[in-house]
Amino acid sequence: xxxxxxxxxxxxxxxxxxxxxxxxxxxxxxxxxxxxxxxxxxxxxxxxxxxxxxxxxxxxxxxxxxxxxxxxxxxxxxxxxxxxxxxxxxxxxxxxxxxxxxxxxxxxxxxxxxxxxxxxxxxxxxxxxxxxxxxxxxxxxxxxxxxxxxxxxxxxxxxxxxxxxxxxxxxxxxxxxxxxxxxxxxxxxxxxxxxxxxxxxxxxxxxxxxxxxxxxxxxxxxxxxxxxxxxxxxxxxxxxxxxxxxxxxxxxxxxxxxxxxxxxxxxxxxxxxxxxxxxxxxxxxxxxxxxxxxxxxxxxxxxxxxxxx
Numbered sequence: 001x002x003x004x005x006x007x008x009x010x011x012x013x014x015x016x017x018x019x020x021x022x023x024x025x026x027x028x029x030x031x032x033x034x035x036x037x038x039x040x041x042x043x044x045x046x047x048x049x050x051x052x053x054x055x056x057x058x059x060x061x062x063x064x065x066x067x068x069x070x071x072x073x074x075x076x077x078x079x080x081x082x083x084x085x086x087x088x089x090x091x092x093x094x095x096x097x098x099x100x101x102x103x104x105x106x107x108x109x110x111x112x113x114x115x116x117x118x119x120x121x122x123x124x125x126x127x128x129x130x131x132x133x134x135x136x137x138x139x140x141x142x143x144x145x146x147x148x149x150x151x152x153x154x155x156x157x158x159x160x161x162x163x164x165x166x167x168x169x170x171x172x173x174x175x176x177x178x179x180x181x182x183x184x185x186x187x188x189x190x191x192x193x194x195x196x197x198x199x200x201x202x203x204x205x206x207x208x209x210x211x212x213x214x215x216x217x218x219x220x221x222x223x224x225x226x227x228x229x230x231x232x233x234x235x236x237x238x239x240x241x242x243x244x245x246x247x248x249x250x251x252x253x254x255x256x257x258x259x260x261x262x263x264x265x266x267x268x269x270x271x272x273x274x275x276x277x278x279x280x281x282x283x284x285x286x287x288x289x290x291x292x293x294x295x296x297x298x299x300x301x302x303x304x305x306x307x308x309x
Contacts, residue, residue: 004037007302008057008083010064010074012043016145016167017066023278025063031298032061044069049077059305060085061298062274066142070274071097079307086301088273089309092245096273099139099173102244109243111236111268116175121161128157133177136161138168142272149177178267180257183223185233186275186283187241188249189304192234193286197223219282221289229256232266240271247309248301251275251283 009032011025012018025041032039040055042048044064052060060083068074072094078085088096096102103113118139119129128134132154138146146168148158160166182198197220223230237252244250253269275283277298287297 004035005058005302006038006040007032007059007061008040008042008052008055009061010042010044010048010069013064013066013069014045015066015068017069017142020276020278021063021065021069024065024276024281027277027279027294028061028063028298031295032302035295035299037299037302044074048074049081052077052081052083057083059083059302061302061305062087063277065274065276066145067097067140070142071140075309082307084305084307085309086305087248087309088244088246088250092247092309093273096244096246096250096271097140097142099137099270102270105243106240106268106271109239111240111243112266114175114178114267114269116173119172119174121166121170121172124157124161126156129174130176134174135177136172136174139171139173141168142274146172178255178257178265178269180255180259181223181225183225183233183254183256184251184282185237185254186249186251186286187238187246188287188300190238190242192238193283194221194289195223195225195230195233196221196282196286197225198282217280219285221285225256225258229258229266236266236268240268244271244273246271246273247306248304249275249283249297 009025009029011021013021029039029041040057042051060078062085064074070093072090075090075093095105100118103116107113132150133152134150136148183195185195186193199218201217233254240252241250251272255267257265284294
């Protein structure tokens with residue numbers, strides 16, 4: 001029987017999502033060790049190319065989240081070093097991470113997206129960039145970092161945008177707020193998994209704490225929606241995965257406005273090419289619903305790894 005592959009789990013990094021990445025990495029390291037792989041844990045720094053050149057793993061398991069790990073940068077390094085890696089490749093990662101460009105690609109593929117525009121925080125004074133309610137978010141951040149929801153009765157844009165210590169890039173996306181449910185579905189090797197209805201507990205929306213703190217949200221799987229909408233979410237998740245050129249596992253997030261006075265719209269918000277693998281993460285739940293254990297899911301990702309993704 002051939003020896004198990006040597007897998008380097010890339011985790012940590014230096015961006016806002018470092019704690020989430022470390023949590024994802026720890027869970028994946030344990031699963032891979034339990035499965036018999038030789039595992040090297042790498043807390044990624046700016047010397048990552050030198051570290052990988054010396055270690056020469058058979059596969060790099062990308063457990064990084066956010067800029068550098070999710071936007072095509074680490075993928076480009078792995079391509080140059082000719083080290084097979086998990087998840088999406090350079091182009092798909094860069095596209096999906098840029099929320100404005102991703103919406104353009106998805107809209108061209110017939111996937112419904114919100115009305116949106118690109119703004120610079122310094123240009124937003126006392127006038128709303130669009131009629132409220134709307135949402136402002138950094139173009140290239142994940143885990144709901146920097147997300148601001150502007151309600152219908154708010155007289156001016158969020159004053160946080162004018163602060164000198166604003167911790168995110170100046171380029172922001174403003175999009176129409178869609179009320180209703182938060183739905184999500186993963187695509188795995190071009191096959192849709194189950195649809196989850198996310199209900200934040202004690203939070204106004206699915207923010208960082210609702211995502212990662214135990215008890216921060218309730219995940220209803222399968223989502224209690226009509227079979228037609230359920231299947232439509234699955235179809236659109238795979239369609240978005242393919243339109244952006246994703247590989248491995250991705251997760252698409254939606255809003256479904258089924259309120260009595262709502263529009264009935266089902267809107268795709270974004271696609272996550274590096275879904276979390278923490279104890280509160282969604283993709284492991286979806287896989288378990290399909291009868292796939294966490295270890296089986298992680299091993300599948302390793303065996304699916306390649307260059308030229």
